[in-house]
Amino acid sequence: MTLKLQMLGTGSAFAKKYYNNNALLDSGEAKLLIDCGITAPLALHQMGLPITELDAILITHIHADHVGGLEEMGFRMNLIHGRKPVLYLAEALVEPLWENTLKGGMLQKGMFERMEDIFEIRPLVPGQAIDLVPGIQAELISTKHIPGKDSYSLYINERLFYSADMTFDPGMLTKLVQERGCRAILHEVQLLGEGVVHTTLDELLSLPPELQRMIHLMHYSDEIETFQGRTGEMGILEQQRVYDVEKELEV
Ligand SMILES: Nc1ccn([C@@H]2O[C@@H]3COP(=O)(O)O[C@H]3[C@H]2O)c(=O)n1
Numbered sequence: 001m002t003l004k005l006q007m008l009g010t011g012s013a014f015a016k017k018y019y020n021n022n023a024l025l026d027s028g029e030a031k032l033l034i035d036c037g038i039t040a041p042l043a044l045h046q047m048g049l050p051i052t053e054l055d056a057i058l059i060t061h062i063h064a065d066h067v068g069g070l071e072e073m074g075f076r077m078n079l080i081h082g083r084k085p086v087l088y089l090a091e092a093l094v095e096p097l098w099e100n101t102l103k104g105g106m107l108q109k110g111m112f113e114r115m116e117d118i119f120e121i122r123p124l125v126p127g128q129a130i131d132l133v134p135g136i137q138a139e140l141i142s143t144k145h146i147p148g149k150d151s152y153s154l155y156i157n158e159r160l161f162y163s164a165d166m167t168f169d170p171g172m173l174t175k176l177v178q179e180r181g182c183r184a185i186l187h188e189v190q191l192l193g194e195g196v197v198h199t200t201l202d203e204l205l206s207l208p209p210e211l212q213r214m215i216h217l218m219h220y221s222d223e224i225e226t227f228q229g230r231t232g233e234m235g236i237l238e239q240q241r242v243y244d245v246e247k248e249l250e251v
């Protein structure tokens with residue numbers, strides 16, 4: 001079965017030339033949206049993909065470039081299409097996503113009183129791989145991002161690593177490749193400044209060339225064009241281009 005990847009956007013939280021770093025995975029049998037940031041509804045519209053064609057949404061952590069589109073998605077699906085979107089997220093994120101982010105805009109007496117009234121919630125246990133939709137399996141891996149904030153990377157179909165937002169963790173990348181058969185790494189990158197909550201390009205450039213060859217950069221700032229040819233062996237993901245994961249991204 002061929003897995004296709006199309007990034008809705010490849011931008012960092014503050015990028016203006018690129019949409020939020022959200023990903024569409026298509027197994028041929030089902031479509032999964034990874035993260036649903038502020039720009040996700042507009043990006044999907046420009047891609048010509050109706051929101052009703054998404055089989056599920058998976059959330060990696062609570063930041064607006066990853067969850068800011070959920071209010072629109074939830075309202076449109078319920079009020080216009082009469083359906084609840086399927087929402088996968090770590091069990092630790094369920095309460096904070098509603099209480100701290102969505103409730104302010106979505107709470108409505110007698111109609112939308114709990115997150116379950118809007119979304120079909122599927123809590124995930126980190127470390128346990130499960131079939132999310134036909135042809136797409138994923139395991140949440142707890143990774144470091146903001147101190148005190150739960151945040152997760154993904155290991156998809158036992159071969160594709162998706163960093164989401166995380167600080168540099170070379171040990172984990174090496175282990176995934178050497179011990180778990182990982183064949184491609186989609187990794188966030190911070191091009192300028194210190195990597196306090198993200199992974200810098202210099203950190204990724206310190207990895208051995210054979211590991212770099214597996215890495216495709218995403219979640220970058222508007223300066224990425226000036227970094228063409230300066231990313232070592234690593235590729236740069238293009239937003240909205242459709243990739244055949246096995247043929248174009250795996251080593
Ligand atoms: N301690 C923090 C917190 C946030 N930030 C910036 O805010 C953005 C939120 O979305 P993000 O994609 O995680 O990137 C974060 C940083 O740019 C940051 O740089 N330092």
Ligand SMILES: [Zn+2]
Pocket residue numbers: 012013021063065066165219
């Ligand atoms: Zn982000």
Ligand SMILES: [Zn+2]
Pocket residue numbers: 061062063145165
């Ligand atoms: Zn973040």
